[in-house]
Amino acid sequence: MxxxxxxxxxxxAIVLSCVFFSIAGIPPFSGFLAKVLILIGLLEVNSxxxxxxxxxxxxxxxxxxxxxxxxxxxxxxxxxxxxxxxQSILKSKGLLLNMHFAxxxxxxxxxxxxxxxxxxxxxxxxxxxx
Numbered sequence: 001m002x003x004x005x006x007x008x009x010x011x012x013a014i015v016l017s018c019v020f021f022s023i024a025g026i027p028p029f030s031g032f033l034a035k036v037l038i039l040i041g042l043l044e045v046n047s048x049x050x051x052x053x054x055x056x057x058x059x060x061x062x063x064x065x066x067x068x069x070x071x072x073x074x075x076x077x078x079x080x081x082x083x084x085x086x087q088s089i090l091k092s093k094g095l096l097l098n099m100h101f102a103x104x105x106x107x108x109x110x111x112x113x114x115x116x117x118x119x120x121x122x123x124x125x126x127x128x129x130x
Contacts, residue, residue, distance in 0.1 A: 002068060004077040012099050013072050015106045020065040022109045025058055030112035030119075 006013040022029035025036075035058065042051045112119055 002072040003075045005072040007076075009099070012102065015099075015102050016072065017069045018106050018109065019102065020069055024062040024065045026062075028113060030109045030116065033113060033116050 005016070018029065022031035025032045025034075035054070039051055039054060042054070
């Protein structure tokens with residue numbers, strides 16, 4: 001279903017790509033901040049095995065997310081009937097709501113990267129209450 005997404009819904013393809021990059025931990029997104037904070041915490045307790053395991057798993061997931069982005073941007077739809085069914089699915093109201101929600105999450109990821117203090121303060125308050 002991701003094949004040819006950029007030709008039908010370019011904005012959705014961009015938002016999904018940014019969300020995938022954030023989950024993978026690429027620097028301009030808030031997922032990078034989360035992974036760096038976890039790695040710094042592991043390095044402070046001298047847990048080098050866990051750090052190497054997290055980095056290895058992150059590289060494996062990055063490969064998978066890059067593959068999904070490649071499919072959505074560079075692979076054309078092969079069968080015309082699949083294209084018609086994909087267009088009818090994408091035009092449904094439920095998916096339109098999901099597209100708006102994905103766009104909201106994308107902007108939230110960008111805001112949390114530039115202003116992470118809000119998230120860090122909430123995490124600190126939660127940790128102190130435990």
